[in-house]
Amino acid sequence: MPHAPVTIFIIEDNALYSELLAYKLTQNPDYTVRQFSSAQACFQHLATEKPDMVTLDYSLPDGTGEQVLRQLQERLPNVPIIVISAQEDVNTAVGLLKQGAYDYFAKDAETPDRLWHSVLKVREQLALRRENQRLREQVGQKFDPKQAIIGNSQPIKELFTLIEKAARTGITVSVSGETGTGKELVAKAIHYRSVRQQQPFVAVNVTAIPRELLESELFGHEKGAFTGAVNRRIGRFEQAHGGTLFLDEIADLDLNLQAKLLRVLQERELTRVGGSKTISFDARLIVATHRNLEQEVKEGRFRQDLYYRLLGLPIVLPPLRERGTDVLLLADAFLRAFCAQNHLPPRQLSEAAKQQLLHHSFPGNVRELKAVVELAAVLAEDELIGPADLSLRNGSGGNGEIPADESLRQQIARIVQRYLDVHNGNILHVAQLLKIGKSTIYRMIQNNEVSVR
Structure with a gap:
């Protein structure tokens, strides 16, 4: 250095x-x-x-x-x-x-x-x-919203305005939108445009951590607090001190932990599991969910007092199907990046392929689009990607529609299966191409969602 x-x-x-x-x-x-x-x-x-x-x-x-x-x-x-x-x-x-x-x-x-x-x-x-x-x-430059978030549609322009307003203050931000719309990307854009940009950005996906471990993950624990607690652990709230804590899928937090979170947010202090010392913290909070939190409150699955504590500045992310030609801008960016990373010749979408993307509903939103165009780059025989290279229905081309009863999980399984078929069942290579853990693919094989043929 x-x-x-x-x-x-x-x-x-x-x-x-x-x-x-x-x-x-x-x-x-x-x-x-x-x-x-x-x-x-x-x-x-x-x-x-x-x-x-x-x-x-x-x-x-x-x-x-x-x-x-x-x-x-x-x-x-x-x-x-x-x-x-x-x-x-x-x-x-x-x-x-x-x-x-x-x-x-x-x-x-x-x-x-x-x-x-x-x-x-x-x-x-x-x-x-x-x-x-x-x-x-x-990193701050990378997460300039106008560089990190691609799009020229009116909903995206309105999103940029809200991000700038959120970044100017320390108000709690609640981000909602369908799965795959880029909620964490928005949270990072807010953090790296704020006065806290030099401090940590700590992200926690509530659904990715077992419920019995989540309290310790958030608030930390003392040595001997429970079986297996052989050392003191600093929780995510303390790790985010001075910076931003992003809690994704907040609607999935169980009611008992919701009460503890409410107290921590009200007092701006916490106690580690198994400890008695009160610890103050200063972290900006951004939460996200793909659910309707107001409906969750009405149905008794989410505390009303916590809902109002978290609401702050609400930002609703538009689904990809409402963003018009942004789909083509995104597809082009994903193609260029994927080809460069994998040393492939540059690929382009044919006019027919563009029309197919424009008329597809994309229930998996931006995440689905990224997987589709990356797979197309692998399948294409030359630099021009045609409709047959787009895995939008049953692993092949078509009219761009998907079965009405097909879930996002089924679509993901279909894409993974297509990659496995193309790459002769090489699980490690497929995991690297799709940027998912190989354990995810093994689990899908165990659950008979995909197979190595």
Whole structure:
């Protein structure tokens, strides 16, 4: 990892000793060193330049080591400060380290070398922090809604407006829409456009975790809280502290856990399973469901008080069949990405194939479209994808309609079966192409939904 230049401030009233430290550090041409004979001289310079780290003499003419350290920490939060003292008092060193000093050295012949090695450690940490910042910025750009969410239809334009409004505040957001419409993508777009974008985005699918483990997953547990709890576990709420917690399929949360979630949201604090300590948290909440939560409340499956607590800013995602020609924009994007990832020649949809996609109802929405066009890219004999390559009905082409009584699960099984047939039953390869776990395919085989022929 390439290192950026490092600026180091030396605060030392002994001019000779200050020159000694500066001479040692400037052996590295990447280090810029500034020397100050007092704390006030350093504070005045902070108006024009900020350091990446500071060395601080414990005994200065205008303040004790503890006082100056505290003032520096207020002005330069997160900047490492190394205290250098003529004293070798252990209690002083311990006190300064507890106060937040990065390191403590006694002045002797080896101090310049110790400082050199300590600066190397700081530099490594600084490089990692800058790289992390760069990656977070890249993720933020990726989830710019107008780049991550593809479409020009009126419903999508209205969605962009709501995402921007949600991102400007910390209001709870409830996202609803049919399966496969991109609810998590919307949640990420909101998070990475908000002031919390540098903090964690933590996603939990309520239906993917066994009910008996979900409370521990959300709130954490203490060691020995239950059989198998051999260590303390930090829950998802704590993991999301400072950032955003996304709870997908919130309607499937059982009533007992709904009550606990309500209390946690009202108090903004939680208690780990098996623990007694109250832990405060600060996480923005975004929830999603493909069900009608209002109807769930009427039928007694969802608490009314929790419903109103979660409602916040409601965002309803349009199904793909209501997005007009967006289906072609999405299909083209999926085709280009799939062909590039799998080293296939570029593929294009024929006019007949485009018409077939435009007239298909897509009950599986964007997720179904992605699977259909990726399979078509594999099946096509040349660069032009025709209607026969689109697996929209019984594994073949056709008029684009699906049987009225066919479920999404049956459609997924049909697509998986087609991939297995084309790739001679190679389960691992099919799992990689479809981006699903091979255990999912094995489970489908066990349930007689697909077979290896």
